Amino acid sequence: MTLAQMFFIYFAVSMTSLALLVISARNPVNSVLWMLALFFHIAALYLFLNAEFLAAVQLILYAGAILVLFLFVIMMLNLKDELKDRKFIKGWPIGAALVLGIMALIYFPISKLIHGPLGQYTIEAIKADTHTKALGVVLYTEYLFPFEIASFILLIAVVGAMVLAKRRV
Amino acid sequence: MVPLNWYIILSAVIFMIGVAGFLIRRNLFIMLMSIELMLNAVNISLVAYSHYLQDMKGQIFVIFIITVAAAEAAIGLAIIVSLFRNKQKIHSDEIAEMRG
Numbered sequence: 001m002t003l004a005q006m007f008f009i010y011f012a013v014s015m016t017s018l019a020l021l022v023i024s025a026r027n028p029v030n031s032v033l034w035m036l037a038l039f040f041h042i043a044a045l046y047l048f049l050n051a052e053f054l055a056a057v058q059l060i061l062y063a064g065a066i067l068v069l070f071l072f073v074i075m076m077l078n079l080k081d082e083l084k085d086r087k088f089i090k091g092w093p094i095g096a097a098l099v100l101g102i103m104a105l106i107y108f109p110i111s112k113l114i115h116g117p118l119g120q121y122t123i124e125a126i127k128a129d130t131h132t133k134a135l136g137v138v139l140y141t142e143y144l145f146p147f148e149i150a151s152f153i154l155l156i157a158v159v160g161a162m163v164l165a166k167r168r169v
Numbered sequence: 170m171v172p173l174n175w176y177i178i179l180s181a182v183i184f185m186i187g188v189a190g191f192l193i194r195r196n197l198f199i200m201l202m203s204i205e206l207m208l209n210a211v212n213i214s215l216v217a218y219s220h221y222l223q224d225m226k227g228q229i230f231v232i233f234i235i236t237v238a239a240a241e242a243a244i245g246l247a248i249i250v251s252l253f254r255n256k257q258k259i260h261s262d263e264i265a266e267m268r269g
Contacts, residue, residue: 008171012179019183019206023190028198035202042209049176049220054212054231061235066205066242073246074198077253082260088193089262095192103185110177119224138225139232150236157240164247167254 007048015041027083028074032067039063050123053132176217184210197259201245208238
């Protein structure tokens with residue numbers, strides 16, 4: 001077993017246990033904090049896969065923006081009474097059984113995975129003109145129209161969030 | 170060298186944990202966080218494929234998924250805020266206005 005595989009096993013074990021902690025924490029604030037640790041691990045995994053720009057985006061956007069939004073809303077609402085209630089819905093064994101079944105179903109195709117044809121972005125090619133530039137060239141030429149649609153989705157989210165959360169006057 | 174299979178299995182495990190959290194928890198915040206968990210699991214598999222197949226398309230998709238996740242979190246939290254303002258509770262199994 002090489003050093004890289006040992007690092008990967010550490011990440012796999014800690015990410016799985018952090019994900020389990022996220023969905024089993026009683027208090028949503030604890031859940032958000034476990035999620036923060038999980039996002040740091042995911043960013044480290046992206047570094048592992050030579051995706052520096054995405055690791056930075058993961059930390060800035062997910063850990064910096066989305067989780068802070070979650071924390072603000074959780075602390076804004078007063079959830080003292082909710083914490084004493086039961087955590088799971090009544091039919092939770094059915095849900096757990098369903099998940100295990102789908103997991104077994106997913107495992108078989110993964111174990112017979114065959115690679116597709118390789119593309120042109122080898123590690124050397126990315127190193128030559130940096131990861132951010134390589135990503136940006138593809139994003140702003142080939143995927144320009146989806147990029148515009150993404151900005152439109154964000155505009156709809158901004159307007160929709162304000163309309164939904166405003167007080168009735 | 171870590172085999173590609175390992176990344177895909179890790180991604181599948183985290184995705185299924187997210188599905189489990191969405192199905193069995195009652196708290197709407199944690200259900201929303203489970204959705205984020207699922208989107209992150211998909212991102213891991215896309216980046217892993219992108220690295221192993223030496224293609225940038227997977228990472229472009231990750232950028233779009235992060236955009237959609239941010240929009241989804243904002244809208245979802247706004248819905249929770251307005252729901253809490255009207256009903257004073259955020260449990261998924263006590264919300265049955267639409268008789269669904």
